[in-house]
Amino acid sequence: MTTQSTSAETTTDRIMLGVALMIGFCLTAPLLDVAAKLASDIIPVGQITAARFLVQVGLMLPFCIAMGLSFRFNGRLGLLTVRATLLMLSTFFFISALRVMPLADALAIVFIEPFIVMLVGKYAFGEDVGPRRIAAAGVGFLGVVLVIQPSFATFGAVALYPLGTAVCFAGYVLVTRGLRGRLHPVMMQFHTGLIASLMCVPVVWIANGTGVAALDPVWPVGIYWVWLLGVGFFASVSHMMMTYGLTLAPSSTLAPMQYLEIPVATVLGLLVFAQFPNAMALAGIVLIMGAGLYMIHRERVTSRVTTRPHAPI
Numbered sequence: 001m002t003t004q005s006t007s008a009e010t011t012t013d014r015i016m017l018g019v020a021l022m023i024g025f026c027l028t029a030p031l032l033d034v035a036a037k038l039a040s041d042i043i044p045v046g047q048i049t050a051a052r053f054l055v056q057v058g059l060m061l062p063f064c065i066a067m068g069l070s071f072r073f074n075g076r077l078g079l080l081t082v083r084a085t086l087l088m089l090s091t092f093f094f095i096s097a098l099r100v101m102p103l104a105d106a107l108a109i110v111f112i113e114p115f116i117v118m119l120v121g122k123y124a125f126g127e128d129v130g131p132r133r134i135a136a137a138g139v140g141f142l143g144v145v146l147v148i149q150p151s152f153a154t155f156g157a158v159a160l161y162p163l164g165t166a167v168c169f170a171g172y173v174l175v176t177r178g179l180r181g182r183l184h185p186v187m188m189q190f191h192t193g194l195i196a197s198l199m200c201v202p203v204v205w206i207a208n209g210t211g212v213a214a215l216d217p218v219w220p221v222g223i224y225w226v227w228l229l230g231v232g233f234f235a236s237v238s239h240m241m242m243t244y245g246l247t248l249a250p251s252s253t254l255a256p257m258q259y260l261e262i263p264v265a266t267v268l269g270l271l272v273f274a275q276f277p278n279a280m281a282l283a284g285i286v287l288i289m290g291a292g293l294y295m296i297h298r299e300r301v302t303s304r305v306t307t308r309p310h311a312p313i
Contacts, residue, residue: 018249019257021241026260028238030268033107035230037098037273042224045095046207046215048231050200052091055232056193060186060240069187076182083175083188084195090168096214097161101151103269104277108147108262108285109162114292115140116170133298140291146284147277185243189236256296259289 032052039048064071073080097106115137121127122134144163151159179188207215220228245254262285269275277285 015249018245018247018254021245021248022254022257023260025238025242025245026257026264028234028241029261030103030107030265032231032234032238033094033098033103033265034268034272035227035234036095037103039220039224039227039231040095040099043218043220043228044204044214044216045092045099046200046204047217048095048228049088049092050197050204051228052231052235053088053193053196053200055229056236057190057197059233059236060190060193064186064190067184067186069184071187073191074183076179079175079179080183080188080191081195083172083179084192085199086168086172086175087192088196088199090165090172093161093164093168097158097165100155100158101162102275102277102281103273104262104266104275104285105147105151105281106162107265108277108281108288109144110165110169111259111262111288111292112140112144112163113166113170113173114295116166117173118295120170120174130298133295136291136295136298140288140295143284143287143291146287147281148284149280151281185247186240189239189243256293259292262289 036048036052094106094110118127118129118133119137122129148159148163176188183191204215204217208217210216266277266285
């Protein structure tokens with residue numbers, strides 16, 4: 001009995017630590033977006049994207065060495081390259097949107113990603129997805145339309161960039177599933193940052209002096225060094241908290257908590273940029289969050305049904 005009690009307490013402690021790490025992710029990840037939006041005042045999007053990955057590699061390298069991890073690709077270079085490309089594009093699209101859009105609006109649109117992953121799983125990989133979750137995805141897409149509509153009227157096609165982020169990040173998630181268990185999570189993040197850096201830096205270097213607004217680099221001055229380095233720092237810290245949180249607690253427990261990002265981003269957008277979603281965008285954000293949480297609830301219900309032991313015949 002004592003052994004069982006100790007085991008249960010250990011499991012509870014692990015889950016609570018995982019929950020704490022996910023809360024940390026939700027509080028830290030929007031700071032990455034704030035730093036990127038502040039940096040984009042004078043620094044091109046391509047340069048911010050490159051800095052995000054360069055700083056990530058610099059921060060994670062000592063941890064990889066200290067943990068004694070192997071730097072081999074283990075035959076996964078192709079998948080890692082696809083993963084890095086998708087994350088790079090996702091980052092580029094999102095920072096491009098943040099330059100002009102309110103923080104909460106852009107982030108809310110990106111949260112359509114779980115619906116995209118679900119629909120791809122159903123129609124491309126034949127995964128079992130019921131009509132209720134498909135309906136929830138429809139409600140989520142309706143919410144995205146409500147968020148995009150006022151932004152599109154104000155900012156034009158740039159309001160569609162978060163959709164590009166959502167599509168690319170959905171692909172990133174699907175590729176990550178294929179790599180799960182084949183590489184250490186820390187090493188996977190390091191390789192992704194390294195490959196993305198090797199793709200970004202030459203592009204920015206070649207664009208130097210071309211006058212291409214999104215790519216032609218500039219020399220940061222004063223506080224902009226802080227914002228630029230902050231993008232990579234908060235990206236590394238937040239994603240590592242999420243990665244380790246998922247190793248300690250079930251994803252079904254942590255997934256609903258990720259929606260905490262949206263209210264945190266809303267508060268930061270108000271405090272730092274004096275921006276708040278208008279009524280239509282706010283209604284869309286509520287629909288996206290509600291549909292996402294309902295979809296997670298249905299996945300839990302379905303999981304319980306499929307794993308429930310059959311009664312003896």
